[in-house]
Amino acid sequence: MGQISVKNRMRILPAGPLKGELTLPGDKSITHRAIILGSLADGVTEIGGALRGDDCRRTAVALGAMGAAIEEQGDDRLLIRGCSLHGLTEPGDILDAGNSGTTMRLLAGVLAAQPFFSVLTGDQYLRKRPMARVAAPLRSMGATILGREGGNFPPLGILGSRLRAIDYVSPIASAQVKSAILLAGLFAEGETTVTEPSLSRDHTERMFEAVGIPIRRNGLTVRTRRVTTIPAFRLTVPGDFSAAAFFLVAALLIPGSELTLRGVGMNPTRTGLLDALASMGAAIEAGRSRVISGEPVADLFVRSQELHGTEVGGALIPRMIDEIPAFAVAAAVAKGPTIIRDAAELRVKEVDRLAALAKELRRFGAEVEERPDGLLLHGSCLLSGCECDSWGDHRIAMALAVAGLAATGSTSISDPLCVSSSFPDFWERVEAIRHGAVDSLEG
Ligand code: S3P
Numbered sequence: 001m002g003q004i005s006v007k008n009r010m011r012i013l014p015a016g017p018l019k020g021e022l023t024l025p026g027d028k029s030i031t032h033r034a035i036i037l038g039s040l041a042d043g044v045t046e047i048g049g050a051l052r053g054d055d056c057r058r059t060a061v062a063l064g065a066m067g068a069a070i071e072e073q074g075d076d077r078l079l080i081r082g083c084s085l086h087g088l089t090e091p092g093d094i095l096d097a098g099n100s101g102t103t104m105r106l107l108a109g110v111l112a113a114q115p116f117f118s119v120l121t122g123d124q125y126l127r128k129r130p131m132a133r134v135a136a137p138l139r140s141m142g143a144t145i146l147g148r149e150g151g152n153f154p155p156l157g158i159l160g161s162r163l164r165a166i167d168y169v170s171p172i173a174s175a176q177v178k179s180a181i182l183l184a185g186l187f188a189e190g191e192t193t194v195t196e197p198s199l200s201r202d203h204t205e206r207m208f209e210a211v212g213i214p215i216r217r218n219g220l221t222v223r224t225r226r227v228t229t230i231p232a233f234r235l236t237v238p239g240d241f242s243a244a245a246f247f248l249v250a251a252l253l254i255p256g257s258e259l260t261l262r263g264v265g266m267n268p269t270r271t272g273l274l275d276a277l278a279s280m281g282a283a284i285e286a287g288r289s290r291v292i293s294g295e296p297v298a299d300l301f302v303r304s305q306e307l308h309g310t311e312v313g314g315a316l317i318p319r320m321i322d323e324i325p326a327f328a329v330a331a332a333v334a335k336g337p338t339i340i341r342d343a344a345e346l347r348v349k350e351v352d353r354l355a356a357l358a359k360e361l362r363r364f365g366a367e368v369e370e371r372p373d374g375l376l377l378h379g380s381c382l383l384s385g386c387e388c389d390s391w392g393d394h395r396i397a398m399a400l401a402v403a404g405l406a407a408t409g410s411t412s413i414s415d416p417l418c419v420s421s422s423f424p425d426f427w428e429r430v431e432a433i434r435h436g437a438v439d440s441l442e443g
Helices: 028-040 054-064 101-111 132-140 175-185 203-211 241-253 272-278 318-333 344-348 353-363 394-406 416-421 426-433
Strands: 009-012 019-023 044-048 069-073 077-081 117-121 144-147 153-159 167-169 191-195 215-218 221-225 234-236 258-265 285-292 295-303 338-340 368-371 374-377 411-414 438-442
Touching (some): 009 394, 019 426, 028 069, 028 101, 028 203, 101 117, 241 426
Parallel strands (some): 044 234
Antiparallel strands (some): 044 077, 215 221
16 A cells, blocks of 8 residues: 555454355456556557556556556546657656556566656555566666665666667566566567576566567567567456455355356466365366457356365466465465475565465464475464454455455454555455455444
8 A cells, every 4th residue: 555554454254155256356467568568559559357456557657657648437448548669758757656566667677768767666565675686687788777775676767778689587487577678678679588487477478469569489488579669459358366366265265155256367377376276175167268368268166165285386386476375374274284385486575475474374373384485384274363464465465354254253454455456346345245244444
């Protein structure tokens, strides 16, 4: 939630069976990318199913400050009059990415190539997140990027320039890093390549393909090159798998639940949680599989099931990186221990999510050991309601809400409005799916 400290708390009561159907808000990652490419396109781009969350709004406002005209229509449509690839103008003020790492890192890639000066800042959480991972490769393409502590922390001052292509071998599987470089590559002389250690989400690559931007993929390497224009496009954003994750886990844990989630994005670089849950014994059915704007989509059907402990690590982690908070709740309840390894990246998300999950799940009675790169959850916990802290992190707040719904007794969660980064009506959806489970915002 931006810089505002919200004192309110959300009270959650144990839920009876979750029944019915749910559609999810639009995918956050895809919405950011559509706003960026639409702003750089020639003509009017139409985006359906867009997420109206705080994070994507930050991207839109920043591009608006540089000349794009972005209009919200109805619940989830965006009309973007793009500036064309070389039409952005110097912003008159700093650009505030709020809580959104994707806004800051992807826009850094675009700004590195602009013939002007810009400053990107963010809220108290984002200003503590590392930016060297994008600043270093963008500098080697020719941009000047300054920041606090040797250029690693926001605010970032960016003086763009004529870029040259690089072949970048990324030490981390990060879609934000990959995407920043690919976006800069659209302006750079030569062919830009990015190689990652394992595959991170590939929405940028798919959207480049869908709108006709040259992109080639070979295993873990992706290539693009300079283009002169991007034609305006029409795109429909699928439901956010990361938003679905909370309801999948809640339905698995709450006896008697039967839930259908409609129109969920099923990009395989995002659905690692389904593999992890399957390894715990969960059977989640996918039906009506289709492809929308280059992204696979399906309806998911989930019913409550007994889960057992498992181990997750390696290449599975980037495929479920944002779902680990929800997964940890499932692991706390599952019979027997679960080990999460190779997940040190969680320490540099909106907050240190390993520390947050260990501390908050213990309040519910779970036995959790924190490790440098993951968690050991002993499992078999009968969650008991508690007063807990969202740490101002949307996904921690929603994971704790799932724990609260599955717990005995009442739970109260601090700063619940932080969910607006990615899922503004999360609390209303929870209430709708289990009427009476969410009580009130307590003053
Ligand atoms: C995102 C990539 C991931 C993810 C984040 C959104 C994106 O971050 O955790 O929520 O839209 O590209 P990293 O690229 O840092 O892994």
